[in-house]
Amino acid sequence: MGLKIYNTLKREKEDFIPQNPPYVGMYVCGPTVYGNSHLGHARSYTSFDVIYRYLKYCGYKVRYVQNITDVGHLVGDADEGEDKISRQAALEKQEPVEIAYKYELSYFEDMRKLNILPPDISCRATGHIIEIISHVQALIEKGYAYVTDKGNVYFEVKKFASYGKLSGRNLDDTKSGERIDIATDKKAPEDFALWKSADGGHLMKWPSPWGDGYPGWHIECSVMSRKYIGDTLDIHGGGMDNIFPHHECEIAQSEALTEKPFVRYFIHNNMLTVNGSKMGKSLGNFIVLKDLFKKMNPMVLRFYILQSHYRSVLDFSDESMTAAGVGFERLRNSIFALKDVKIAENDDLTAYPELDALKKEFLDAMNDDFNTPIAISVLYEILKHSNNELNKADRDTAKLEAVKRMIFTFTEDILGFNWNMADNTDSGEENNREDKLIEFLIEIRKQYRTEKNFAMSDKIRDTLKDIGITLKDAPQGTTYTIS
Numbered sequence: 001m002g003l004k005i006y007n008t009l010k011r012e013k014e015d016f017i018p019q020n021p022p023y024v025g026m027y028v029c030g031p032t033v034y035g036n037s038h039l040g041h042a043r044s045y046t047s048f049d050v051i052y053r054y055l056k057y058c059g060y061k062v063r064y065v066q067n068i069t070d071v072g073h074l075v076g077d078a079d080e081g082e083d084k085i086s087r088q089a090a091l092e093k094q095e096p097v098e099i100a101y102k103y104e105l106s107y108f109e110d111m112r113k114l115n116i117l118p119p120d121i122s123c124r125a126t127g128h129i130i131e132i133i134s135h136v137q138a139l140i141e142k143g144y145a146y147v148t149d150k151g152n153v154y155f156e157v158k159k160f161a162s163y164g165k166l167s168g169r170n171l172d173d174t175k176s177g178e179r180i181d182i183a184t185d186k187k188a189p190e191d192f193a194l195w196k197s198a199d200g201g202h203l204m205k206w207p208s209p210w211g212d213g214y215p216g217w218h219i220e221c222s223v224m225s226r227k228y229i230g231d232t233l234d235i236h237g238g239g240m241d242n243i244f245p246h247h248e249c250e251i252a253q254s255e256a257l258t259e260k261p262f263v264r265y266f267i268h269n270n271m272l273t274v275n276g277s278k279m280g281k282s283l284g285n286f287i288v289l290k291d292l293f294k295k296m297n298p299m300v301l302r303f304y305i306l307q308s309h310y311r312s313v314l315d316f317s318d319e320s321m322t323a324a325g326v327g328f329e330r331l332r333n334s335i336f337a338l339k340d341v342k343i344a345e346n347d348d349l350t351a352y353p354e355l356d357a358l359k360k361e362f363l364d365a366m367n368d369d370f371n372t373p374i375a376i377s378v379l380y381e382i383l384k385h386s387n388n389e390l391n392k393a394d395r396d397t398a399k400l401e402a403v404k405r406m407i408f409t410f411t412e413d414i415l416g417f418n419w420n421m422a423d424n425t426d427s428g429e430e431n432n433r434e435d436k437l438i439e440f441l442i443e444i445r446k447q448y449r450t451e452k453n454f455a456m457s458d459k460i461r462d463t464l465k466d467i468g469i470t471l472k473d474a475p476q477g478t479t480y481t482i483s
């Protein structure tokens with residue numbers, strides 16, 4: 001059985017046939033970098049990480065492109081209102097570019113803890129303003145977009161006949177109050193911004209043929225995916241909340257220009273809820289990954305996420321996390337027991353049809369639209385064989401080795417667990433303790449410096465440096481990095 005993928009465009013599972021095999025171009029909408037990553041990010045990017053890993057396992061040469069939205073994403077996803085990054089910059093009294101970079105680094109740090117592979121290309125909207133302007137210009141020339149006297153450019157939705165083909169919405173649905181703030185210079189409420197004038201005092205702005213301004217949120221994905229993959233993407237991914245308006249607008253912008261299909265397979269992960277409710281800052285149930293990782297090993301979160309299919313709603317609660325922790329422990333212990341297995345000479349690793357059958361079961365599950373919960377259940381079946389063998393006095397080392405190779409390929413290469421990172425189940429607390437210890441030493445060193453005892457203050461700094469902790473003094477205080 002070959003790989004089948006649920007394609008949101010067709011609303012059914014289809015055989016996966018890339019445009020130019022073995023090459024696969026995959027674009028996933030990345031984060032808007034105005035705050036620390038939360039559970040929703042963990043869910044979405046872990047799901048696409050497994051898809052990326054599995055495609056590579058299947059022998060495809062994948063180019064995985066992910067954008068960083070660092071301008072133009074307005075509060076409420078609308079065409080009017082504050083830019084999320086500018087708003088955060090005002091709150092933190094920093095430049096928007098400082099905010100964007102800070103939270104971009106923070107995002108990649110959290111993703112690394114989840115053992116999510118970085119994309120092959122990570123691209124920023126602000127680095128592609130020239131390409132964005134020329135795409136918008138071409139849409140104006142083709143008659144799909146119009147410039148208003150305020151210096152805004154809008155896509156004229158009624159000119160693009162297949163608008164709505166992804167979300168299933170028609171223009172009447174769109175008109176019936178999706179947007180509360182309708183810009184007064186639009187020809188029709190469903191039209192969306194390609195370029196916004198910076199007249200309202202927007203901090204990040206660039207010169208354009210229509211005056212100083214900045215790109216609308218949707219256009220960056222059409223432009224960057226085309227630049228790095230081409231006119232047609234094999235896979236385009238994102239959260240279900242991206243289907244409308246974001247991906248619908250991307251299709252319109254791209255297909256209006258190229259007159260080719262924008263995407264072959266649209267993949268969308270379902271939402272994450274907390275105790276049955278939507279997660280939101282205003283609802284008081286917002287879970288930031290940095291806080292969560294102080295309490296639990298990120299590998300357990302990864303396990304928890306993959307225990308549910310990416311198209312199901314995933315509900316997060318203390319009870320379900322505890323249950324996931326127990327399941328993860330079982331898996332970890334069985335796998336750790338295999339670490340020291342040594343193969344004997346003349347061992348034949350291919351003589352186990354029962355293991356071949358389980359391998360097929362695992363791969364069938366992955367081929368069935370990346371069904372990780374079923375795949376994980378097969379892991380336990382595989383490990384029963386090694387656990388049985390390990391309990392015997394006379395162990396079959398060839399069978400143990402066969403299990404070991406299979407299980408490490410499945411769990412590490414495909415499902416993306418890193419068993420070294422999982423070694424310490426409470427590494428979150430450990431890190432916390434280490435942080436506190438370093439902060440304590442910084443405090444003591446400060447005291448020595450006040451007393452002008454530089455011999456001791458330097459000794460603390462040098463000793464920490466020797467063990468890979470570098471202190472950096474600045475007027476605001478001392479910070480540190482761990483290498």
Ligand SMILES: [Zn+2]
Pocket residue numbers: 028029030221246250
């Ligand atoms: Zn996007």
